[in-house]
Amino acid sequence: MESRFVFRALGVGALGGLLAFVFARIFAEPFIQNAIDYEAGRDAAQNELDRAAGLTVGGEEAEIFSRGLQRNLGIATGMVLFGLAMAGLFVVAYLVVSRRFPGIRPRVLAALLAAACFLGFYAVPFVKYPANPPAVGHGETIGDRSAVYLAMVGISVVALILAVVAGYHLARRFGTWYGSLLAALGFVVVISVAMALLPALGHFPLNESQYGRHAAETPQPLLDPDGKIVYPGFPADVLFKFRLYSLIAQMIMWATIGLAFGALAERVTARAKAPASASRPAAVVTPSPAS
């Protein structure tokens, strides 16, 4: 029984990843290329400055995969596999909740769960640590950045689960509306505290000692010894577009998973119930708690 839901979920996960890839390929890749070009130009300018100062200039890193491969097959593979991974976690949550609350209609539960996963795994962490294009992010802080990002994802997922459980109990006491509002408020408070305690990317000791105190790792203008700007800071529009499209791509993926899986789960659930019910008309007339 579980296998039917799992395989369907993995199917819609791959589809969601594929649709998000198509969106990314059309809308985001031009900006990713802009970011990479910026990085290359900045490195060249930095090398000029180093050479003028009499420093040895480091050689360029060897490319393992061409840009053509990265921007087509590479990102497609990444998005589809990410869709599979997310759909796997999604369907585990679906199977756990649907057994505990069989009264919730499958497509309603699927849509709500997909929205929760979008919030917990991506949107809430994004508020503190938004997606960054190439050229934004210092190589030496990758360990720190990975740690705080995963901490943010973990906190937001756990806090969301706790908020839903709390909301369920609060609803009995304060009614559905106020119980839900109280749980949502609790979630916002917990997340706000976590965000206040976690460091901003620019505030890592490694960054402060080397680049000065900035909120983020976004490249600042490159200055020559006289303080004149020889290369601009990272273009704000590229940063904005990249982040906006990152957000939209996740919405596309989660909407696909939630809605498509919901439709499939309705059919699987109906088929599973059909032989058990006494007669067909009775099954059709049975009122569903939500529609």
Add this chain to the structure above:
Amino acid sequence: MSTSAPVVDAQDQSISSPVSARALWLGGVLVLSLLLYYFIGIDQGATSLFGQDSHIHEFVHDARHFLGFPCH
């Protein structure tokens, strides 16, 4: 051994086997999904399971940035 037992056996199986099969499915899918999440998003950046290699990292490079993961 005797022929009278099968009725009880069948009942036992119909209760115990679906539970463990369900746990196996849920646990298996959970672990594999987390592993996939790790390899797409994290491996060969901060930590690396295959030593100093960056083929996975470089191949899914654009996706890693675009999906919100920290990347070099």
